[in-house]
Amino acid sequence: MAQQSEALAYEPRDAILEAAAWCFMERGFNATSIDDIARQLSATKGMVYHYFDSKAELFFEIHHRAMDALLDEVRPVASSALPASQRFSEMARRYVKTLIVTRHYQRTVSEAVQMVLRSSTTETQRQQLTSLQDRRNHCEALFLSVLEQGIEEGSMLAQRPRIAIKPVFGAMNSVISWYHPREDETPEQLDQLVAEVVDVALKGVMGSN
Known part of the structure; x- marks a missing residue:
């Protein structure tokens, strides 16, 4: 509680997002209220609303941070000089490890996105959704590019890389x-555990050494 109180005092937006992500993961997005998030923080509902206008705004920020965490880990490796299969x-490995470490953020995204899409959204929210989908596509494109390089090098396998990348992501996610x-x-x-997940997820696209 002391660490939480300190975070709320010095980094209130971060503390609120952290609490919201845990609440959304444990209770579900629809069942979580701003009151629940405030109680998780031992704060007032007014404080939450001071930084975020709605649950939807919290969701979008959590989604962006979830993607930040993944892209920050994946991008440097994608552009490194390692052979494609090693990259x-x-x-x-980094993607799966980050999914686990930030699972409260990632689960919020996974479980809430369809509900947000089905609900009545504003033009600003639709723009946010488009931006977030672009970022998710960018992450997949980084993997796809390296897979295609691996196929050219002869170290990776896929008749149709754009199709093959889908089950890879399905297994990792x-x-x-x-x-x-x-x-x-x-x-x-x-x-x-991460190594075992990665081994299964990549089995269909890795060539024999």
């Missing part, structure tokens, strides 16, 4: 649905 594997941290889980065990 692809390392990008996938599934981790946010089933992963639950254990109290006794060590960093080494987490890394091993």
